[in-house]
Amino acid sequence: MDFRTLDQNQAPIKVPEENKQKKEGGTRRPLQEISNLVDFHPAPIIKNLGALSLANDQRQAEKNKEKNQEEPRKQLEGRDGKKVTYKLEPENVIVISSDDEEEIDEKREAVNQKKKNLSGNRSNRKKKKIHSLTSVLTARSKLACGLASKPRDQIVNIDAADADNELAVVEYVEEIYNFYKLTEVENPLFDYMPCQSHINKAMRMILVDWLVEVHTKFELLPETLYLTINLIDRYLSRKIVSRRELQLVGISSMLLACKYEEIWAPEVNDFICICANAYTKEQVLAMEKAILEKLEWNLTVATPYVFLVRFIKATVPSDKKMENMAFYLAENGLMYYQIIVSFCPSIIAAASVYVAMHTLNSAPVWTETLTHYTGYSKEQIKECAQMLVRLQLASKDSKLKSVYRKFSSADKDAVACLPPARHLNCQ
Incomplete structure (x- = not known):
């Protein structure tokens, strides 16, 4: 077993x-x-x-649970004669059949899909701004009244047209003007007239007016005139001169500027002749050497001219009349001592362009392109612009008319005869 x-x-x-x-x-x-x-x-x-x-x-315990869940079923006859089994449900207990579960699952999936669509719409609503009716009506009202904000001007590349011009040195133009800005800051011109006991502002104005006439007589380049006045002011800020030597300083400075800028510079005898033989050749050459020694042979400086050429180019589109008007205002400002010692050359150039655009009714007056290339806003050049307008208003009644006559000619578009922008002086 x-x-x-x-x-x-x-x-x-x-x-x-x-x-x-x-x-x-x-x-x-x-x-x-x-x-x-x-x-x-x-x-x-x-x-x-x-x-x-x-x-x-x-x-x-699982067996007991299964037994408790088993409940008596009752068979009844349906309307079609078939027997149908019904489950007797206890009170407060909801029993879901397989069909109901499938239906609920479908509803649950539909609800989840609806939630996803709703979240997607919300995300799209965040990405795409929806304008209400009130905002649309407000925008239309501003547009009708001319209060709508204008789109910001784009900065124009003013050197794009000179990409193939080797003389324009497009690759280095930005570095060149950065150097000019640096030199004008490192070598500012201070108020030297209180140190001069024999000359005054009026004498300097007479000298500059005469040099403008000499410059026109010799048909010299514009940059020669600006460099001449720069050499005079720098020398007078370091050396006390007598009244008799002031004209000698003027012609010696122009001689240096001609040698630096001109291809065919005038000779010493030409300047002696223009001075009615007031000085000898030895005196001119001695003063030329004295100026170079005092200025340490530094002739590469930032004058208003170098900035004017750049800033006028930024007045897109620029034309000859705009150029003549800006040069007239700048040369008229060179005669006045207070402008020369109060503002650096780049501000004088920017203010001249600004006043010229107002005088010629150019619109827009000060663009983003000008702000970019000049480095100044309208508020920064406002004071200098007002002084240039006041000098322009007084030029017709002044006895020193060399600049006025120069820019009243037809080859200069007679820009000096145009009415000044008086509204700038009132601002």
């Missing part, structure tokens, strides 16, 4: 001899297929007895 112990409280079970023979032959059926007195449920092998008992308790 073969005995197997299935439980501690269960009696041994006798196995028939024929089963024993099948075991020896290897044809014995698995234990779970034996339909005898034992209701066997396979379970994993757990060595820990405490864990085994806990697993048994869990299985028993």
Whole structure:
């Protein structure tokens, strides 16, 4: 007899001899297929007895739960004669069939999709600004009244047309003007007239007016005149001169400027002749050497002319009349000592262009391109512009008319005869 112990409280079970023979032959059926007195449920092998008992308790609890969930069903006949099974539901308990679950799942998916679409619309609404009716009407009202904000002007590349011009040195033009700005800051012209005991502002104005006439007589380049006046002011700020030497300083400075700027410079005898032989050749050459020594041979300086050429080019589109008007205002300002010592050359040039645009009624008057290339806003050049307008108003009644006559000619578009921009003087 073969005995197997299935439980501690269960009696041994006798196995028939024929089963024993099948075991020896290897044809014995698995234990779970034996339909005898034992209701066997396979379970994993757990060595820990405490864990085994806990697993048994869990299985028993699951069985009880399944039994409690099983409820009596009632069969009724439908209208078509078929039997329909209804589940009797307890009170306060909602039982959902498989069809209802599918329907709810579909509804849940629809709700989720709707939420996604709503979030997507909100994100799109953030990306794309939606204008309300009030904002649209307000914008239309501003546009009708001329209060709508204008688009900001774009900065024009004024050197693009000269890309193939080797003489324009487009690759270095920005560095060149940065150097000019640096030199005018490092070498400012201070108020030197209180240190001069023999000359005054009026004498300097007479000298500059005469040099403008000489410059026109010799048909010299514009940059020669600006460099001449720069050399005079720099020398007078370092050396006290007598009244008799003032004209000598003037012609010697122009001689130096001609040698620096002109291709064919006038000779010394030409300047002696223009002075009615008031000085000798030796005196002119001696003064020329004295000026170079005092200025340490530094002739490469920033004058209003170098900035005028650049700033006029930035008045897109620029024309000859605009150029003549700006040069007239700048040369008229060179005669007045107060402008020379109060403002640096770049501000004088920018203010001259600004007043010229107002005089010629150019619109817009001060663009983003001009602000970029000049480095100044309208507020920064306003004071200098007002002084230039006052000098322009007084030029017709002044006794020193060399600049006025020069720019009243037809080849200069008679810009000196145009009415000044009086509204700038009132601002």
